Structure formats: structure tokens, C-alpha cells
Amino acid sequence: MDSSVASSSGAAATPEAAGTLDAALPKTYDPAGTEARWQAAWEQAGAFHPDPAAPGEPFSVVIPPPNVTGSLHMGHAFNTALIDTIVRFQRLQGKNVLCLPGTDHASIAVQTILEKQIKAEGANKDDLGRDAFFERAWAWKAQSGGTIVGQLRRLGYSVDWKRERFTLDPGLNKAVVEAFLRLHAQGLIYRGEYLVNWCPASGSAVSDLEVEMKEVEGSLWHLRYPLTPVEGEPIDHLVVATTRPETMLGDTGVAVNPSDPRYAHLVGRSITLPLVGRQIPIVADEHVDPAFGTGCVKVTPAHDPNDFAIGQRHGLPQITVMAKDGTTNEAAGRFAGLDRFEARKAVVAAMEAEGLLVKTEPHRHSVPYSDRGKVPVEPLLSTQWFVRTEPLAARCRTALDNPAGPEPRFVPERWSKVYRDWLTDIRDWCISRQLWWGHRIPAWFVVSETGGVITEATPYVVARDEAEAWAKAEAQFGAGAQLEQDPDVLDTWFSSGLWPFSTLGWPGEATAAGPGPGAAGEAPQEPADLATWYPTSVLVTGFDIIFFWVARMTMLAGAFLQEPAPDQPDSANPDAPARERPVGGRDSWIPFRDVYIHGLVRDENNRKMSKSAGNGIDPLLLIERYGADALRFALVREVAGAGQDIRLDYDRQTDTSATVEAARNFANKLFNATRFALMNLGGETPASLGEPVPAELESEDRWILSRLTRTSTQAAELYGSYRLGEAAKLLYEFAWNDLCDQYIEWAKPRLFGDDEAARTTARRVLARSLEALLVMLHPLMPHLSEDLWHAVTGAEASEFLALQRWPQPDPAWLDASHESAFQFGIDAVRSIRNLRALSGVKPAEKLPIGIHTPTAARQDFVIANQGKISRLVGASELHWEAEPTAGQLLGIVDSDAQVGLTVPPQSLDALRERLQKDLAKIEKEIAGLAGRLANPNFAGKAPPEVVAECQANLAEARAQAELVGGRLGELG
């Protein structure tokens, strides 16, 4: 006992880890100081910096790296809460857990922000130059990244900050270059001129995924195209309908459906394109819907994806009439130099002037918008780099069909369909961006071969660096070769797509320094982190980036991690137990075993929170008001239906949230429960008190230990299967209802009394239950639980709850029949309190109370717990006769027990009303049960145990009805 007191005060003597509770014993929990203190302590101790050679089954998560575009919003806090709950739980399971943090350079988003800033300063990025721009971008990254990291720390994220990565840091650049080279060597990267989505706002190509279709109110212009005249032909023109009249300047054909009787005979004839005068052919193409518009389509292969395809099928020329800044070019003739929307007006006006505008109809249609630029994208012919996706997607589909189980496994499962569908009709991925902020494409053009300029035909070499490029170029093109590196950068998602392995050290030193992929004699030493933690255990992310990110990661992993990793003997720790992994390397190349997809955080009006909508909530505001633990608990608790969006209530006037406040109240409840324990454990700790001795346990001891055992099994199951919200609710109920409302109240007489032995038993049970609860809650409320755990256990400051083991209560404590026996006590107490309230007895007034039951076991229970029950119900004396004494006010617990008060019956009406209500309810139940039993089909077909239960319930209900009826009769 004494030694434990010493260890408790020992913790208090270490200032940086002193439990809040040891000092002034405030009545309310103040999260701010506690949270900061433990965050610092964890980090200083390197608590979350795992060793790849350490024992324990590896468990790893790479966090979705937030964009360095400013600060974090509630969605990030949600994602963080979920991931940290999972990894902290797994750490408590004794696994070798790595949670790797980082941020994403967000090429186009950051460049857009910076260009806006520069523009506001009256300059543009070209004045600045590429190097200065880069410097500025890095400064921005430092600032925004710092803010983000600060926010993640404030949430208590148990990530390994020593392994923090940034998608544009040198190590990841090496991975990006290597990935590009290997894909190129595999024939999976090509360069060519295709119609791409051009964003005039950012001056870059974007991928299909970065285009968002928006419904807009536009117009459908019907234009008259005169046929080049032919003798005897009655039709002298066609009418085409278009939403983009300006593109007619680039028309190189008109298409009709081959089976359209109106026009079939005109196929092959030519048209004189108005305003331009070009002769263009009429072609027949299945794509044309005869029922839409006039059934004639103008074909502009250089400015529309469908027209591009038609043009390809019919060999039509591609005439680009638009420049990359969204203005018409010289090919637009007299319309050249106009902004595209001006050009539209000008063309329509000109057509009208020539009497060729048949009509203009209002027309609602979808227009492709650039996600980032927020302007309509322009389909434009452009030479870009592409990844050939089908072979990569095919591998992913095969993995998903793995007969041993889908890889990855989606939770909830329905998202695997979304993932598969996208991989099934996938288009090639345009990966080049005409931006500066990003990974420069590792390709050098041999410009000497094409007269010093870069064209589509310019040959190139891909290389790890300039020296290698020169070597390759000279070998291929001779010493006179002139090189120029491609000025473009790669799509951000190209580097994000490598995240689960690039952050773990892929491709490793030997390979990177080696002569090239597949070269002989190469003996790549797989990085230890990769060997231990790849594939990662689970990816936790929102459904909105399944295509952008999840699928890109699986596709790229398929290109690089197919080969089994070499066996890595555990040299640093030869005695370590064998890993649960196949000898010879990883069991899958898919970068994560599970993909846990969560919903979005919506605002109080059920709108998606987003920066652009301006309805985001700064997590820091709520953390400051309620604490990080409260915010985390609130977010996780809301997520019981996995994959469902969550709605966070929020009052923008006062920056308050009832949901988070409820979680804060729970934190305070735990704080006070622990405070109560500290005040009543007499300076002892769970360890110094020792195990509860079965023979000494009282009723509530056995009950709470059984509940604890049950809860610990259930909570582990829930956490382990990503049912985090359910775990949160379960523990909330155990803590508040079972431990605080029941156990502590029943145990108080012993804790406050002088019976040393009884007090010790109660202390043992209380200490053990509370400690186990704190461990179980740790994944959800890490700071509070860490703090309280230190206070309760007196653990050294250098020890952490975060690194303890999940509670292993003795299974022998599980006792369902005792749980229901004790439930009688709870129910009896409630019945008495109800009766007191009903009869208007003052809470402070003590009065004689009876519990009446003919059952011996229950009588024994009442006798054994007389003092406790008396205290709980405010009894001056407690009777336990089998039958009620005359003149008492009676309440029904169940058919086998009644409770009674001896008071002047001043509230008979209230009691009568209550009994009548009870009776009505019971009779309704009887009618239902009797009806069911009367149905011969039920008795014949329902399982016998259900029938028996039904009969038992009916008997119970009838007995209760009789009791209630009798009481009503007495009341008159």
C-alpha cells in the first residue's frame, strides 16, 4: 500500500506528466492544458515512432495527405478521428503500428492560389520566373504545411512525425521519377497529340476527373448550312443545331445518321461552310441521333470529343480555332483574337446578318467545368503525356476478383462496385500539366532533331537526371545533341498515387542508383519500412476520392509491386516471433488490405462543408471550446452507420455545437468519476490493491465485473471491424450507466464505511473497472484517458497508456444470470423512486419502504443489500416481507415483486392514474401475446423457444395485470 502511494506521488513530482487530478481537484475537466501536455510527452518520448524490426504483427496506415492549400476543415478532423481511433486501438492490441503523416503539394490548387496572390500584387508569374515562383511556393508550403501539422497535432494524432512526408520532397521526387521511368519502360506512358480538357483559367490540361459537368441555361442555335449546289436537288441547305456556334469556324464536316431517310442520299455531298467558305463533306455516322434537333450535326473535330471521334472515323481534318488562353486564333479568320464568349456573340451576329440563323432556342444542357479553374473547359488538341490505364486497371479488377477475398476489401462493401465500375471503362490518364509547381517531367527533348523547337515529333529521352539524359541522348543521337527538359509537371495525383509505398522508402537506394529498371546484377535492398509495413493495413478516406486517389494507388502499385519482396531476416532482433506473413515477402501488392470509406461532414443545413461554399467549420474553434477529445468523440460517435455522411450541428452565432458539448460533458463525467475514485481509493492503485478475490465480492461487484468483461469483448470486436460509432456508444453507456450510475452508487456504503475488508474489495473492483474503461476509451479520447490513467495507476511519466494492452478481464467474471439477478435490484430501486415521485414525497425525506417478493433468492438479495438499497431509495427502514402490508402505497416491479411506501396517502389520484395507465399497457400486451398464441400456425411453426418465451411473457403480463388490478381495487 505504502509503495503505491509513493509511486502515485512520484508521478505528481514529475511536472511535465503530473496528473491534473493530483493538484487542486477542480470540479470540471479543463482539456486545454492536459491535451497539450500529453501531446508533447508522447512526442518527446517517441511513443509513436515504431521500429520496423520490433516484434508484433505489423499494422500500418498512411494518412490521406491534406493539400497544403491553407488550413484543415472538419472533414480532415473527421478523417483524423477515425484513423487515430483505429491505430490507437491496434496499438493497444500489441501490434507494431505505423501511422505515417504527410501533406500533398496540390499542384494546380496551390499554383492557382499563388498566381492570384501575385496578380493582386500587380505582377504575373512570368515576371517572377520559374525559380522565384518555386521559392515562393515553398514558402507557402512551409506556412500552410505548418498550420496543418499544427492542427493535426492539436487533434492528438498518434502519427510518427519523424516519418512525415511531403509529396514534393526529394525522396518522393525520386519515387516519382522512378515510377515515370518504369512505366515508360513498360510502355505504359506515351506522349501524343489528343483532344484534352483544357482549362483556360490555369492554362493547363486537366484530367477527365478534374472536369465537373454543370447544368446551365444555354441556347441552342439553329444554323443554316448551304449545300454546294447540284442540279435537280431540291434540298439546298441543311440546318444544324449547336450550343457552341463559335466552333463552327473549325467545322470540317456535317454528319447525319446513315439510316435517316431525309438525308441518306446527301451523304458524300459537300457544304459550303458559312462565314468561312470552306467546302466540308456530309458524312454518315451512327453517333447522330436522327430524333434530336434536325438530325444534322456539325462536326468540329478539334473542339469536341464526339466530333473528334467522328472525325477520326471519317478522316476529317482537325482545325483548331482556339488558342490556349481561350481566345480565337488566326484560323478563326476575321473572328481571330476574340475571347471565346465574345467570339460566340460575333459568330451568331454574323450568321444572323447573313440570314443563316434559323432560330435560337433556350436550352438547358451540361457544360464541362474545370474543378479548379471554375470556368468551362475547352476541349483542345494538345500534345500531352498519358498513362495507358487499361493494363493497370485490369490487374486491379483481377485482384478484386481474388477468390480468396477481394483486394482491397471495401468497408462498406458497396463501394467496391463503384471502384470496379470506374476501372471497367477507364480512359487513359493525362498526366502532364502546364504548371510550375509540381514534379517536373523527367523527359528531355532532343531539340536538335527538330530544328531547336519542341513539336509532337521531337524525340526525347527519359532519365533520372540531366547527366543521365545527356548520356542517353549522346548514345542515341550523337555528341551534337541538344537537350531541353520538358517544362511541364506531373498531375498531383501521380505522386499521391505512389503514397503508400513511396513514403515507406520505395524504390530504395540500390534501385535508384542502379543502371535502370530490369538491369542485370541489380540486387535491390528493399527498405525496411516497406518490407515491414507494405501493404498497409487499411486506407481510411472519403468516397469523393475513390477515383482520384484510391484507384490510382492500386493501379500504380500494380505496376511496381507485383514482384514478391525478398525475404528480410530480422537481423536486428533474431529472437522476434515470426511475422504473420508468408515467408518470402508480402502477401499482396495491393497497397491496403482494407479500404474504409467514410462519409462527408455536412453542416447544420445538411450541406456538404466546403471552402468554396463558405460553410466550413474550423475544428480549432471547437477544440478550443470543448477539447480535442470531445470533438473526436462527437465525430466518431456520429458515424455508427459506416459510410454515411454525418451532420454536425453548429451554431454559427455562438460557435457552439450541442453534439460536441455532449461529448465534452462525457469527458467531464469521466474526469469526475476518476476524481471520485482518487478520493476513495485511499492512495492505492489498481496494482497495489491487487485482483478482486471472488469469495469477497458483493452483488454489484460481480455485476460490474461481468458487464466489464462483456463490454471489453464487444468493444474490441466493434473497433476491430471499423464499427467505431457503435464502440463509442457502447463505452459511453458502460461508463455512464453501468459504472457511474449503478456501480459507484451501490458501492458507496462500502467505500465510505469503516469495514476495511469490504472497502478494499470495493476499491479493487472500482480501480480495476475504471482502469479498464480508460484503456478502452483511449482510442476515442486519448488525452483525457492518458491523463486519468496516470492519475489512477500512478504510472511513471515515461509510461504511456497509449502503449498499454487492451484489458483482458477474467472470462470467469462473465455471469449472465447474475446480471439479470442484479437487474432486479436496479428495477426495484427505480420502482421505489418512481413511487416516491408519484406520491410527492420530498427527496430528502426518509420513510419506511417495503420490497415484497415471494422468491427466496430475491429476498436474500434484499436482505444482503439492505443498507445499499435503503441509501439509494431514501428509506428510514426497509421491509422485505413476502406480501405487502396493508395501507401501503404500492408499485409493481414485475409479477414477482412489488414495492411499497408507508405514507399518508395524499397522492392517491396520481397513483391511480399511473396504475390505470400501466394496466392499459399490460392489457394491450396481453391481447397481442394471447392473439399470437391463439394462432395455430404460430404454435405449429415458430421455434419452440420463441413460443415458450411468448407463453412466459403472457403469464408474466397476466400476473402483473392481476396485481395492478388488485391495487386499483384497493384504491377504489
Next chain:
RNA sequence: GCCCGAUUAGCUCAGCGGUAGAGCGCCUGCCUUACAAGCAGGAUGUCGCUGGUUCGAAACCGGCAUCGGGCACCA
């Protein structure tokens, strides 16, 4: 057009074959020596509509309605 989700107490949501739950809010009473951020007691629902399966449906199946989301997209 194709696919997915949701619809349960005033609000936010669990429950997903045995006859309805939680938190918040609400009503009543309590500063009971851990906690008023608390305690005790209480009220509150034709589980969207409609067929079907079943002895039995909030739950399973079909249709419908409303809301939300994704994909595709005809000029």
C-alpha cells in the same frame, strides 16, 4: 439514361426477422459530501406509402413517392 444511399420520437441518428432505442431537446422534482457540464423520475413514434414473403416485418422481396449522391450524356 445507369448505379448507389436515405426516409424510425421535436432534432440528430442507432436498430436490419420475435413486436421500438440512444443523445440532445421537453416536463416534474432535487445544490443528495465525484460531477448542476450533475442526480432522480417522466412524457413522446399508424418505424415514408403500397403490395408480397413469413406463424410473425421497422427489418427480407417488388413497386411507388420524396430527398441526397455518383457515373454517363445528343450536337
